[in-house]
Amino acid sequence: MIPYLFFFFISIAGLGYGTYTDFKERMISNKITYGMIVIGIAGHAVIAFAAGDWTILAWAIAVTAITFAAAYWLYRMGVWAGGDVKLFAGLAALNPVNPAILSRLGMVSLPAFAPISTPVFPLTLFMFSLFAMLPYGAILAATRLLKNKIEKEKFAQDFKKRLIEIIELAALAIGFGSTLSFFEITPLLVLPLLFASVFVPEKPRAALAGIVLIAALSINAKTAAEEFAILFCFLLGTWFLLKLYSLSKILMRKPVKIKELEEGMISGQTIVQNGKKVKIVQEMGIKKLIKYFASNRFGKAIELMKPKGKEIVSSKSAAGLTEKQISRLKKLAEEKRIPDRLLVKESAPFVPAVLIAYIALNIVGDVIWFWL
16 A cells, blocks of 8 residues: 555646646656656566565566557657656556546445556556547636637627527437337337438427427426536536637637747648648648538548648647758748748647546546446
């Protein structure tokens, strides 16, 4: 128990300080990340020596190396910054398995919340960090939305429209489900019925939603009302998260004069050079991708996803601009081959999401692997 507590507190201390520096300076100190790696490996070496079982140290080294390799690959793909790579390597060295402190202390006794001995904790932490990033990123986008009058008005208009659709969807789902159950018909038919309702004209669909919901309330008013409220809140919350996350691409970008660019800034645009021609590539969103495929313009879709030529900067890279890239952009701007401003991402700090995920996993244990 003592080693788990020790590694837990070191991890929390590292993540806590990393969160502070990530918010303040948008960086993670090498002293913290390298210190976590050294303490993790040295700590497992002491445990292995005391237990007379060197496989403990071997597993710690192996998990750290694999985590570093996987994280470095994400860095090379432009998904992560360098500090994130070293941070996850440090957490892997300290936690090849889930510390799950609350479970080990007996504070959470449910079997599904217990830890497992398989050294897959870094992978679980990565997945939970992505989940934590969604609501966290949505909150940051919401703060930007409140300050953006134009986007706020668009959001309000879209919200009014989607609110009606969500009410209809919840009413149809609960109504169909209750009616099918009442007549002892398999509830699996709810999904095809919901799919078919999409093709019903707007007014008849609204009437149908009202009819089936009234039918559900007449069968069992309390149950139908509770299920409708739960489903409505779930659908509305999901829409809010996804909408704010999609808006973050607009809300968390700002134009910066190219002559004022600094190393580490993250480009919000992709610029490629094909021969003597330099161009800014259009962003490929899901809606645009579907539109191109629906109109059989596969070539255009492929061109936008993988533009021809040499990439000067990419909006897909989280590593930040280098001095070499900035020099290249300045030269192109001076030659009037690109605009004098570049969209720069105000990306959300990632370390706080990792901290949230780490604390959550110490509460729920390896619940995801029990589900699988």
